[in-house]
Amino acid sequence: METKPLGTTTESVSELCLGAMYFGSRIDRETSFELLDRYYEAGGRFLDTANIYATWVDGYDEPESEPLVGEWLDERGVRDEMTIATKLGFSYGDVPRSLDPDLIEQEIDRSRDRLGIETIDLLYIHVDDPDTPQVDVMETLAGAVDAGHVRYLGASNVSAWRIARANRIAAERGWPRLEAVQTRFSYMIPDRDAAFGGQLPASDELIDYCDQEELTVFPYSPTLQGCYGREDRPIPDGYVRSENRHKMELVGNLAERKGVGGNALVLAWMLDREGPTIPVVGVSTMKQLEANLEANEISFTDEERKRLNEIESLGFGEWDLRQE
Ligand SMILES: NC(=O)c1ccc[n+]([C@@H]2O[C@H](COP(=O)([O-])OP(=O)(O)OC[C@H]3O[C@@H](n4cnc5c(N)ncnc54)[C@H](OP(=O)(O)O)[C@@H]3O)[C@@H](O)[C@H]2O)c1
Known part of the structure; x- marks a missing residue:
């Protein structure tokens, strides 16, 4: 599997990231291990x-995904080969939704x-927290990097201006910046x-910001539940409008x-973007994984690329207009 740069870190990572969200809960241990093994075998x-x-x-009040990933890393002896991303900030159990510095430190240790x-x-902040000053969040994250508990930082579900502000705060103080943005x-x-x-x-602005400032874009829920290739999955709520029908x-x-499969084609369209883009792929069966791994093999002609991007695409907005 090919790799793409991770922000400005000088490191490259697999161009398809495997999402482990339901591993150990909806997806049982045996199937999860098989999916992880196959992804690894494909070079992921x-x-x-x-x-x-x-x-x-x-039926799953406790986190199951992180322990399962940990078990797999340990059993297969591949920890040193793998890049592991995790996130904190949303509420679960008795942990509130917050980026309070003490909570960040606690959750890093628990993960x-x-x-x-x-x-x-x-490590991504999974969601923004307007009640904790960004300077405190970035200082705590910098401390975690300094302590060797975290290597690189990212943000998910945070608006473009807040990510830009966090990175300005980091730059002014010599702290590590957010290198990755995981977004729906x-x-x-x-x-x-x-x-x-x-x-x-x-948003256009978020994608434009990532492209211009060299942050890697990580699309999550990239196939919208597989709807690009399944009769039983119509266009989802919140997406039903004429551009999307086209x-x-x-x-x-x-x-x-x-x-090729429609879902693989959409993943390939993401891989084809000029700014580094790494879809976070969700699957529950081997057949789906095999189908989505095909994305690595799909390329587009100029004409196909033009057709795909001429119906309202993200990241082609403001910047292009300014250049004219
Ligand atoms: N940062 C965040 O806030 C956030 C939010 C959500 C997800 N994520 C991350 O992104 C990953 C992927 O998210 P997601 O599961 O929501 O992604 P998704 O692409 O929207 O949905 C994955 C589901 O779509 C179906 N599917 C995928 N490929 C298919 C194919 N080729 N053929 C038929 N069906 C297919 C399967 O549904 P069935 O299992 O029902 O068959 C699969 O479980 C997660 O594991 C997680 O790591 C992050």
Whole structure:
């Protein structure tokens, strides 16, 4: 599997990141291990989890994803080969939704413990916290990097201006910056007023900022539950509008013409972006994983790329206009 740069860190990571959200809960241990093994065999070396995964699933009050990933790393003896990303900031159990410095430190230690690793390779703040000064958040994160508990930093579900501000604060003080942005980003674009809980959809500004300032974009829920290739998954709520119907039609037609799956085609479209973009891929079966790994093999002609991007695409807004 090819790699893409992780922000300005000078390191590169697998261009498809495997999401472990439901590993150990909705997806049982045996299947999760099989998926991890196959991803590894395909050359994948980059896993995504979070302290809260997946405590909202009935019957799973405790985090199961991090311990499962930790077990797999240990049993396979591959910790040193893998990049492990996790996140903190959302509420679960008795932990409130917050980026309070004490909570950040507590949750970093808990994640390290559950994962059985000394250092978290990439730590995201999972959500913003308007009540904790950003300077305190960035100072605490810098302390965690300094202590060797975390290598690189990222943000998820945080608006572009707040990420830019956090990075200005870090730059002024010589602290490490946010290098990665994980955002709800797919080929279809949601309605402006669609709500997804604490999940923040990507905006033109966010993608433009990442591209210009060399932050890697990590689209999560990239296939919108597999809807680009499944009859049983219609266009999801919050996405039902005419541009998206055109997009679905185009994906269907192109996929058929190229003899590939629609979901893999959408992942390939993300990989094809000029700014480094690494989809966080969610799957529950081997068949889905195999289908999505195909994204690595799909390329586009100039004409196909133009057609895909001419129906309202993110990251092509303000900057292009300013350049004219
Ligand atoms: N930062 C955040 O706030 C945030 C939020 C959400 C997710 N994430 C991360 O992103 C990862 C992926 O998110 P997601 O699970 O929401 O992604 P998704 O791409 O929206 O959905 C994944 C689901 O889509 C279906 N699917 C995917 N590929 C398919 C294919 N080729 N054919 C048929 N069905 C297919 C499967 O559904 P079924 O299992 O139902 O068959 C699969 O479980 C998570 O594991 C997590 O690491 C982060």
